[in-house]
Amino acid sequence: MKRMKIRRDACPVTKTAALLSDVHTMLITREILTGPKRFCELERSIEGISTRTLAAKLKKMEHDDILRKTKDGIYAATKKGAALRIVERAMRRYGELYL
Amino acid sequence: MKRMKIRRDACPVTKTAALLSDVHTMLITREILTGPKRFCELERSIEGISTRTLAAKLKKMEHDDILRKTKDGIYAATKKGAALRIVERAMRRYGELYL
């Protein structure tokens, strides 16, 4: 994973993921958990991700059954993806308390 | 993060981290949460990590105040590191339920 610069005031989830994770997958998850999104929305809301990486991650996440792409090009969490909320919640809480 | 082969019977935390994270930092955390460990113990218990990567991650984690190295070369979680238990727990639970 490449070192990423994180602002002190960034979302706690961002910070936690930067601390211990493949930032992008977790951030895509965070976005998807707030509702279905299209490519360009994800691209805009995930600061610093390249289209190439976003496309690659989405493909992998689709393959892993975390999200599904509808015919109209919208990405939505699957059941398995939605369940990641428990992890996202723990990360958010940790970030809020310690970062 | 490199694609990692995960056995179906691997620890659920391993699977969750492979799914969404910088696997190594999370796995080092998991080990450290069970008590202080030395370099070679970590190397043995984290399947597939190279000494180079382990050394690099430990350095980064020490810098991030997740763990501390004692004079006798033992790595132990800091307070901030120990608190990652909430994340580890969520990941374990998710892995148990969905992977």
Added chain:
DNA sequence: CGGGATCCAAAAAGATACTG
């Protein structure tokens, strides 16, 4: 414009040999 695919340079990870 949305949704990528391609090419390229740089960074990170892997294997492994080697040292204090």
Added chain:
DNA sequence: CAGTATCTTTTTGGATCCCG
């Protein structure tokens, strides 16, 4: 044991181009 040095392989991000 606890790493470091070195070399190779992967992955990433940036820019660019393509196609409906």
